[in-house]
Amino acid sequence: MNTQLEYLLRMGDNCLVLSQQLAAWCGHGPALEEDLALTNVALDLLGQARMWLTLAGEEEGKGRDEDALAYFRDGNEFRNLLIVEQPNGHYGNTVARQFLFDAWHMHVLAGLSTSSDARIAEIAQKSVKEVRYHFERSAGLMVALGRGTPESHARMQAAVELLWPYANEWFESDAVDEACAASGVAPAAPSLAAPWRASVEAVLDRATLKMPSYIGHQRGGKRGVHTEHLGHLLTDLQFVQRTYPGAQW
């Protein structure tokens, strides 16, 4: 197994799947400003997905480009974390998912910025700037919605609890994570737990939201065992390419 390839697919698929989910809000958000801002995040993530997947294709060396990887893999070949494929739900669910992910994404990219692989470091350095802003934005929304009204508070607390089971997978080190950490390609997965908790706790605190006290138990995305949501997301994503194979677009 090419562990570096696996790692790149994980980074790229996280961005691709989450971007696809956010884009579903485009034109349907709760306010025009939100439509603009969330689409910005979706665009950033799509751009990052393209960089990671392009590099993954190079690493693999079989001539697959970003589109071959995005459009011609079935669900079990996707390596994204389960949290990014969880349904959009109401806007508060989307915000909470984004916040929990941004916090991890920011810390992992900071780590990858000093990767022993210069190509990875370069993508991470570019991405981390965008993702720091994503985190600032989603954290701001968490605080506003946590404190806004009793209804918004209740919705956000429920959203955090709904997603919490998925918010540990990224700290669980497997063979891929260990190999990449050993070679200095990536930060050790568990090393991100403390900074993530600190970032998340500070914001939830300001948002007057309770941080769940248990450890998330959902896992599988990193080895291609997903939830039922991913398959449905891919039917839309891949439809045109699958329906007209071999065409240029």
Next chain:
Amino acid sequence: MNTQLEYLLRMGDNCLVLSQQLAAWCGHGPALEEDLALTNVALDLLGQARMWLTLAGEEEGKGRDEDALAYFRDGNEFRNLLIVEQPNGHYGNTVARQFLFDAWHMHVLAGLSTSSDARIAEIAQKSVKEVRYHFERSAGLMVALGRGTPESHARMQAAVELLWPYANEWFESDAVDEACAASGVAPAAPSLAAPWRASVEAVLDRATLKMPSYIGHQRGGKRGVHTEHLGHLLTDLQFVQRTYPGAQW
């Protein structure tokens, strides 16, 4: 243009698309008995779709079977009426869509039962028995929900009004309809308007629901110009076949 082939695709695609929509309720209906009953209707329609599409494939003579026609045509090649691709909505929307369609379906199949084409007559004779029962069931639900509670009455009235614009396409005769009527293959499309109105009006009356007074203006499905819903329905329907072309299942 092979008008008989076109006509067969229309019949088959109506059944296929509506069955696919009803099946989405399977396991998610408002009561276990409804899950059972609606899945029965979906199964009947799927069975009818298979007969029509198989015959369409024979009529075409290019070796396409029911699956080739169901899984390897894009939206613009589908010939179903727009009403069957309208979203499920809440259960009342699904019931109203079914009722308006069943009433037409019952009358068109009765007409097709005496088709000059023996193969068509045979399928229609078999189908019309099922569809008479579908109509009885959906009419019964219309009456119960129209009279049940103020909320259910309001929902059903809104559902009828939402769908009414789509409930005239089937009476508008085009070249295909005319050719099939001329050769005695099918009843003349406009000839079904009076019996349909009579059937629908009697039930809406008992249901204490108002029959809209205008004529529906939505059209296009019969010539492959659909609403935006069909494309999304097909992404799911065709995913496995498109993803693994050439495999046997």
Next chain:
Amino acid sequence: SPQERAFQERINASIKVEPKDWMPEGYRKTLIRQISQHAHSEYVGMLPEANWISRAPTLQRKAILMAKVQDEAGHGLYLYSAVETLGVTRDDTYLDLLSGKAKYSSIFNYPTLTWADIGAIGWLVDGSAIVNQVPICRCSYGPYARAMVRVCKEESFHQRQGFEIMHTLSRGTAAQKAMAQDALNRWWWPSIAMHGPADDQSVNSAQSMAWKIKSQTNDALRQKFIDQTVPQAEFLGLTIPDPDLKWNEERGHYDYGPIDWEDFFNVVRGKGPCNQERLAARNKAWNEGAWFREAMQAYADQQEQTEELKAA
């Protein structure tokens, strides 16, 4: 008590207990718990398979799958009716499911990720269920025993259909074979956990056996399922994901590796991959269907009043 002794004697004589017969409270409670869990399992069990109806790869497979899920709805109905004969309303039974108080078979807390999962569920999950359920056809409580006769007949039909899907995949393309193997890998251990905890950890079994609610131990049922399934996997050319699995000439059975009971109990306690979603789906259907059920009830009441007026 003499009543209890008489009850036990009738049981021993294989006379069926019927709804109007006297029965010990423990017997009634055990049955209510077991039958309602079984009913909930059928109802929740519709969800993972329904997830693939829209994507079934041929129209014939789609029809078969729809009919199968519909059968499960039917099984749910018989079983909820059987619970009602014990004096609990169907709505009360169902509300216990919705609140998370009642359990259902943990197997339905796993996701269906590929079409092969539909094959694996039929082959393994229904196969395992049949092994559990066939003895219940002879259970002492009449309505349950009779419901199970019908359920088992349909289940064995489903089991053959599932095997047939696996058979087609295993003779198919490389991708299809891989899909079949992957499904077996994910469903094997949950399927053999379906027979319940090992005998030395199982509670209530002795009393259930005496009452003829249960007639074989969990481990015996599990062994039976494994013994019948291993040759089927071999026939398919698929590998069961248990390195310890091998024929034991002496026992006349297959030996198998240790089951991860911690994982099993985690899923039972709500930490499976899909517990949240299954319950959420059931609650959503129930809540969004409230207006419909209320209207149907209101209409039925109106009809009844009209009938009464006519009669008066």
Next chain:
Amino acid sequence: SPQERAFQERINASIKVEPKDWMPEGYRKTLIRQISQHAHSEYVGMLPEANWISRAPTLQRKAILMAKVQDEAGHGLYLYSAVETLGVTRDDTYLDLLSGKAKYSSIFNYPTLTWADIGAIGWLVDGSAIVNQVPICRCSYGPYARAMVRVCKEESFHQRQGFEIMHTLSRGTAAQKAMAQDALNRWWWPSIAMHGPADDQSVNSAQSMAWKIKSQTNDALRQKFIDQTVPQAEFLGLTIPDPDLKWNEERGHYDYGPIDWEDFFNVVRGKGPCNQERLAARNKAWNEGAWFREAMQAYADQQEQTEELKAA
């Protein structure tokens, strides 16, 4: 009145009208109607294109499409702001859209059925819009004119991207070419109806011209669009679905066939393919977002109070 004369003289002298300037009520109302219709068109116009974001055929096309729809949201924002300078709140303006009272461009009541529709919208719909909008960059009302400068710049970028999609399809497989032609067939007539009713049926035009809100007639704009688009279609190898279309040497313009104005007005009056759905989508987003907007407002109010406390 002398005020009105002075106003008209400043207009004639090409001095921009600014929000704080006095203006005739008719001028204000005309602008409010026109700019808010334009704002609504941008906002509703996001929907048909957003329908293809999830299915865009390459990641690059997906990114371009997302950025485009986002630009439209941006245009909506500038234009709602421009309306606000005329003394109407954005929410009031928007509620008129949601209730169906206010109109938006009828072109967005047609569905996007294939990927080629995304190309056709960029090429034809944006192309048509630019022809309408370029003159507005010189309109007499300052905020509107300035917003339009920015809008037009982005629109012409979108128009090129749309053309590029059509170009790729028209060089592609037979299925792709057919898809491109089908999109042209469906979007051509609605696109040339976008310039509005023929001059002899158009109301209010003379006053709008005098006020320099409008500077060219509908038919002149339409002719300009047709003249620039026909050679582009020829370059693509696609056939414009108008048998009467041909170059008129004498006029130095393309002649074109009669537009089906009955169909056009039907769509304006709510009977287009997607009127119901577009309004339903806008209302759904608004209603489901109510809790969010309320919470954001409540939080902003809390912050303001805290600031005031600190200041006190």
